[in-house]
Amino acid sequence: MAEFQGLDFLLLDDLLSDEERLARESVREWVSREFLPRVQEHVRRDGSFPMELVPAMAELGLFGANLEGYGCAGMNNVAYGLVMQELERGDSGLRSFASVQGSLCMYPIHAYGSDAQKERWLPAMAAGRAIGCFGLTEPDFGSFAQGMRTRAERRGGSWVLNGTKRWITNGSVADVAVVWARTEDGVRGFLVEKGTPGFAAPDIKGKFSLRASVTSELYLKDVEVPEENRLPKAEGMKGPLSCLTQARYGIAWGALGAGMACYDEVLQYTRERVVQGGPLAGKQLTQEKLVFMLTELTKGQLLALRVGRLKDEGRLHHTMVSMAKRNNVDVALQVARLARDLLGANGIVDDYQAMRHMVNLETVRTYEGTHDVHTLILGEHITGHRAL
């Protein structure tokens, strides 16, 4: 296949600054050069992430890229979104690694942590010397995370944590886990370090989706952490939910990257594939599919760009992120399914990207608020009725 062409039907590049375009181009080039040649091997090895790329990702400023200080790149939110798009053009697992590190672990420490916690973790995490994970979901509580059973109880100057978290990206490779637990004062966030007695993070195997990503359980049995490990400014579900808004914003861009990879691949393929005396691209049914892909991805780009500009202006409401995540993941998944279909039998092997992106996007549709959950968030926002 020829080099990835990108997709800019409405000349949206005109609306980007030089810095924003440069951020996108440098990550695009790196993903093509360093990540894509490795992804097949890692997908075949269930649940393995190319950890050797972490230093280069840090060098590119990919960890906590839109945070200020502590060695973070301090990009604006549009540049950050474009970076997430390019990472997910490689693989949803690659973007997930950066999202969890930056939006779900560094962000809560940045927003809710003490000065000591920030000094200890943020520079190390920005440099890729420390890896983080985010433990909110439990076996019995995913969409309804506020039902969590994990508890933290005071014991002198410490906290004792008990419970199980499940589906935790980077769990077993993380040096620190942001664990959300119920206390007598409501939900609070705790930094649980690898190796703390009673804390274990076994991996979940057998995934069809997000195979180039580590997914783990977190077991906490009488895990004692000092008061200094509690995030002092995080109170109630607002803490974890604000992290999710950050990550969901990145996903709204990221999913477009996966969709763009599929569109690019299948456009090239159908031009070259000859069926019934002519190129597949010359058939009316094919063109209808390609035009659908182009149109939906372009509409998704407009949505992501507008939401990004509003985020930079401080005018973003979390429901706007819900709309962008819900729509863009949905259209990317439709694009991936159509691309897989147009590739015919070739579409089921990993020499082509479409099926890998397609099964990855099934996870992306589920995590960070399922498609349905974002429907309910938006439905409640516009009607005033909580439809649970």
Ligand SMILES: Cc1cc2nc3c(=O)[nH]c(=O)nc-3n(C[C@H](O)[C@H](O)[C@H](O)COP(=O)(O)OP(=O)(O)OC[C@H]3O[C@@H](n4cnc5c(N)ncnc54)[C@H](O)[C@@H]3O)c2cc1C
């Ligand atoms: C690969 C992977 C990585 C993940 N990484 C992380 C991570 O790093 N940290 C973390 O904390 N979590 C993580 N998750 C968990 C993820 O956020 C949850 O899976 C998600 O929130 C959905 O929860 P659930 O799986 O329990 O599904 P459920 O909540 O049981 O949902 C099942 C179905 O019911 C629907 N549903 C739910 N509630 C309603 C309702 N009120 N009305 C109608 N329909 C409803 C849902 O839309 C869905 O279709 C990850 C998940 C995966 C698959």
